[in-house]
Amino acid sequence: MAEKIYIIDFGSQYTQLIARRVRELNVYCEIHPFNHLPVLDEEVKGVILSGSPHSVLDTESPYIDLYKYRGKLPLLGICYGAQLTAFESKGKVAPSEIREYGRANLSFIDQSCPLLENIKEGSQVWMSHGDTITDLPEKFKVIGSTESVQVAAYHIEGEQTFGLQFHPEVTHSTDGKEVLQNFVVKICGCSQSWTPDTFVDSTVKALKEQLGNDKVVMALSGGVDSSVAAILVHKAIGENLYCIFVDNGLLRKNEFESVLESYKHMGLNIKGVDAKDKFYDALRDVTDPEQKRKAIGRVFIEVFDEEAHKIKDVKWLGQGTIYPDIIESVSVKGPSATIKSHHNVGGLPDYMHLKVVEPLNTLFKDEVRRVGTSLQIDAAILGRHPFPGPGLGIRILGDINPEKVRILQEVDYIFIQGLKDHGLYDQVWQAGAILLPVQSVGVMGDERTYENVVSLRAVTSLDGMTADWCHLPYEFLAKISNDIINKVKGVNRVVYDISSKPPATIEWE
Incomplete structure (x- = not known):
């Protein structure tokens, strides 16, 4: 691997997102927890310090010796990382009078600083912190502010160390990708050759x-x-x-x-x-x-x-x-x-x-x-949807036998093939059918039936960690339900699962 960026993780929910954004710039990066720091080598071009749910004011808060990196490599602290850098240099960090969470706009930008080059005043950023930097140490220079946050971004004069109290990695920070690009390409000198x-x-x-x-x-x-x-x-x-x-x-x-x-x-x-x-x-x-x-x-x-x-x-x-x-x-x-x-x-x-x-x-x-x-x-x-390792074994609720597997395979085939035939498959993260341990009364022709109920499940998601139920067209669901009941012996009722994750999970078991 020719060049890379290290991301030091202090427990932020956004750490993986930082890595994704850096890699989208065709720059390789690695995430390392603060308590298992990697050895620096020639391939490392810069270091990013993540946010954290902790406060630097807590005695048990995550800590690293920043002088492993400061002055040796370009360093970018994001949120907690920025506060830790300032705090360790005898700056003041205090609980925010009003919790700073959500959208804000940069009212001041020092465009002479390479980190914020080509970022315009008014640019929207995403704040998510309970503490704020109230006094900067010597040689720390403010390069960005919002109406309520004086120190939204800073640069340490004489070294390539920067801090941001907003999150450039989230899409709500509209110029966040450009800020990260400024850091990894212009400041760290990465060639963007990782494809x-x-x-x-x-x-x-x-x-x-x-x-x-x-x-x-x-x-x-x-x-x-x-x-x-x-x-x-x-x-x-x-x-x-x-x-x-x-x-x-x-x-x-x-x-x-x-x-x-x-x-x-x-x-x-x-x-x-x-x-x-x-x-x-x-x-x-x-x-x-x-x-x-x-x-x-x-x-x-x-x-x-x-x-x-x-x-x-x-x-x-x-x-x-x-x-x-x-x-x-x-x-x-x-x-x-x-x-x-x-x-x-x-x-x-x-x-x-x-x-x-x-x-x-x-x-x-x-x-x-x-x-x-x-x-x-x-x-x-x-393009294949994720499929659970235990397969249909966790989509058949209750005990499993070959006949139940046959029924669910037929139902699943009709549903998945229907999604493909109607151009819906690629709009869905994951789809499948669940055979319920429930039977219900039905009427087929002139005969009364007492057969199985199946539930159809389709969700949209980015990574499977959270998911929303997929709003499939009513006409499509009506056709699939009709096909299943007419073609699969042993099923007389079809329902559609409209639960999101959380609180439900994607699979039923």
Whole structure:
């Protein structure tokens, strides 16, 4: 990696957003928690200090030795980061008389300062802080103010250290992207050369060096992350990559066959394993959602381990781990600094004695898709909705059997295919059907029925952390409901879930 920006995380809800904004400028960056600081190297061009829910006035507030960076590299403090920088230089920080939260406008801008170059007075910014800087230390110069915040931005004369009491990373700060660009490009001197193509080239080269002639085994799911990771590894080691796709009996209709076929067209060395009966046996009479997940995970490990042992001299386990998984495991709020291992394949046990290779563990989901496009992976795979690891097992409420799976597969197929046929699929983050443990009275022809109820679920989201129910057209829902009831034996009622996350979750179990 030629150049990078370090983002020091003090626990802000916006930290990942800072990283996204920097990467949108084609500059690579990494997030590191304040209590696990990385070693500086030549590739680091600058440091950004994040915000925080804490106050610098609290005795237990997050703290780092700023002189690790000050005077050595360009430094930008955002909100808490700006307050900490001022406070540690004997400036005064005090609780705001009025909590400063929401939109504000810059009434004064020093455009001679490179951080705010080309930013015009009146520019809207987003404030979110309970404290404010009331007195600046010596050599700290105000470069931006709002009507109520005198020190909205500052620069330390004689060094490339800056502070902002607003959040340039959120869209409410209308010129925030330009402010960040001024910092990472003009001040830090980053070349904006980090693109999907350069990522592919550098990653394949690194994988060749890391893996040599070793064999790698991967579990594929048909999803975006594992598919892109597999193609990267395949480009590096070719036939030494062995892929396994397990049919747990809880996949979508025809998914096992179609995914296998698509992978073969991509040139991957893949083996499909039909293990439906083993999963059904393990799930017999199990109704508790957590117990279902554990049973599915346990059987997956057993099947995958058995298949992996059939390959001689395998040394590596390939995974589609992405950056948010890493961030979560080492975050300020996390329980430890231990990075999750094997999370994409249900938690493989240590007795497999495999080293882990994770070629996507520096990327966000949208970046993975862009890399997939650079690799010319089929758009149908890259645009695929997220699908839960336990599959339909957590969309069948109550116990699971092959007949219930058949019913839900048919319902799900009609719904998903309908979204595609009506041009709605790409407008939805995730969609699926849930088989409820409820039966209701119906009338078909002259006969009374007493059959199953299914719920349809479709949500819009950016990252799955929050989600809103999707406002699908009434005419579309009416047609899908009619098709399901007419074509799927065992269903006589369809409902639509209009719950958002929070308070509900996307999946029902």
